Amino acid sequence: MSQSPSTHDQGSTPAGGDPKGPFGKLWLFLRQVVDELRKVVVPTRRELTNYTLVVLVFVVIVIGIVTGFDAVFSRGAEALFGSTGGGVEQPVEPPAGGAED
Structure with a gap:
């Protein structure tokens, strides 16, 4: 544990203060992204x-x-629950001897 944390890990600028304005925060974010991409092992x-x-x-x-x-x-x-025939209903035959047209 002889290494001290870098300013990039702390989220601040090298001057020691917080980044000023939206562009300073964007630049800090992009620098941190590049630092992380350098750690990637392909x-x-x-x-x-x-x-x-x-x-x-x-x-x-x-x-x-x-x-x-x-x-x-x-x-x-x-x-x-018993077999339902795979979800396909069979047509019902009309009763024999019924009224004819």
Whole structure:
């Protein structure tokens, strides 16, 4: 902890006071943005490929889990409430021997 905090981290100007006016605050903000962008580490192509594969495998696993839950809950609801024929209603036949036109 031998380092002292920089003036950029404190949100003030190098002179020690707060930035004056909207342009001073905008300039301070832009300087802080540039300082943060310098800290960004860009992954190598190999790291990016590995991260992408990990995400894709994870997504496929989650899709499998959700599909399994959906099948289990669908069968449970069907057993509990009975089958409705998939939501398609069958037409009702008129009774035989009814009035003819």
